[in-house]
Amino acid sequence: MTKEALAKLLETAQTKDLTDTERAKAPGSFIDLPCGNTHYELAGAGTPCVLVHGYATPYFIYDKLFQALVENGYRVLRYDLLGRGLSARVDAVYSADLFARQLKELTDAIFPGEAFHLFGTSMGGTVTATFCARYPGRAKSVTWLAPAGMDTFRPPFYMKLANIRGIGGVVFRMIGEKTLLSKCASEATHVSQAEIDSFMEKFAYALQYKGFVDCTLSSLRNTILKTDDATRCYIETAKQGLPLLCIWGEEDKTMPIYQAARMEAVCPQVKLVRFAGSGHIFVFDEGDRTADVVLPFLKSVDAGT
Numbered sequence: 001m002t003k004e005a006l007a008k009l010l011e012t013a014q015t016k017d018l019t020d021t022e023r024a025k026a027p028g029s030f031i032d033l034p035c036g037n038t039h040y041e042l043a044g045a046g047t048p049c050v051l052v053h054g055y056a057t058p059y060f061i062y063d064k065l066f067q068a069l070v071e072n073g074y075r076v077l078r079y080d081l082l083g084r085g086l087s088a089r090v091d092a093v094y095s096a097d098l099f100a101r102q103l104k105e106l107t108d109a110i111f112p113g114e115a116f117h118l119f120g121t122s123m124g125g126t127v128t129a130t131f132c133a134r135y136p137g138r139a140k141s142v143t144w145l146a147p148a149g150m151d152t153f154r155p156p157f158y159m160k161l162a163n164i165r166g167i168g169g170v171v172f173r174m175i176g177e178k179t180l181l182s183k184c185a186s187e188a189t190h191v192s193q194a195e196i197d198s199f200m201e202k203f204a205y206a207l208q209y210k211g212f213v214d215c216t217l218s219s220l221r222n223t224i225l226k227t228d229d230a231t232r233c234y235i236e237t238a239k240q241g242l243p244l245l246c247i248w249g250e251e252d253k254t255m256p257i258y259q260a261a262r263m264e265a266v267c268p269q270v271k272l273v274r275f276a277g278s279g280h281i282f283v284f285d286e287g288d289r290t291a292d293v294v295l296p297f298l299k300s301v302d303a304g305t
Contacts, residue, residue: 001197006182009204013177018089018209026086033105035098036088040079040106044070047140047302048111051078052103054122054148055224056180056216057281058085060202061121064287065294072295074117077110081127083215085206094218096130096230103131107138117298121145121283122255126223126230133236141243141301143294145283146252148223149230150259150266163221172220176213187253187279190286199284231266238267245271245297247290249278271297 016022023030028041041059049069051062059078069076080087082102083094092098107116118139120128125147132139155163158179162172185199206212223230238244244267248257257274264272273293275282283290 001193001200005197006200009201009207010178010181012204012208013181014208014210014212016208016210018086018211022209023086028086030086031106031109033102033109035092035102035105036082036090038079038082038088038102038106039086040077040110041066042075042077042110044073044075046073046075047298048114048116049074049076049298050103050107050111050116050118051076052099052118052120052124052127053078053081053084054120054124055219056084057184057203057284058206060085060199061281061284062119063284065119065283065290068287068291068295072291074298077107077116079106080206081124083211083219086209089209089211089215093222094215095222096126096226096233097134099127099223100131100134103127104135104138115140117141117143117301119143119145119294120147122280123148123219123224125149126226126233129230129233129237132240132242133233136240139242141245141298142237143297144244144246144263145290146248146255146280147246147263148255149227149234150262151227151231152259152262153227153255155225159220159225162217163225169217172217173213176216177207180213180216181207185281187249187251187281188285189251189277189279190282191284231262234263235266238269241269243297243301244269245273245294247273247275247282247293249275249280249282251278252280254280 126149
């Protein structure tokens, strides 16, 4: 994307209120949950799958995997976490417990009494592990895609800075819009420039609604960096005996693969698959490659093998 095109997208950042009028113009569906209004999409028929996105990119990051799952006989739900996409910017601490509660309320409404295959990418790994720890018995399996939440994670300088009360928040709010948008597709290396530009335009569509930056700042402080809490939830999830799959890109710069050793230690039954040459957002970047690993795993779980 050219500097001029990026600058034009940034002009719209956090300029609109997320109103019912705005929601009515958007694709997908909306549901009022106790925790906040939630934007979602549901398609397909068969065993339910639930896709939880990560720190900043809304549910469109799952475009390719969502379609592959639907085409292979699954009923698939994806949604925007609170503070992202077109879900409500609620006045709350954006903790893993808040996101786990949103996931529970949504699945109780959409899949009442049904077990489902659960997916979490990046921060969605922490969310899904927390959900399983807090609400055992709902997930049929869990697939983690470059997950956040290992207590061996070494936060980069910008995360440490953002976590400093006062000055960290000031700096984050000053540069957050440009940084989040300009870096959102920086690890995409297997798609065309046109696809990367489209990805950034979709990201900017969500960024235009007020509150996005404050919500991501709160999530960084209260979810991403709470790795001790998250790791305990991964341990609790593993103790439930769930089938677990983890895919990690060997060139991931956001959640580096050195954390995979800790994942295997705390979740002994996990099937770890390494993607050579892949970065952090391979679920978008390499949708077919991701589906080729995920689908046999789900079929084996469904078959009880």
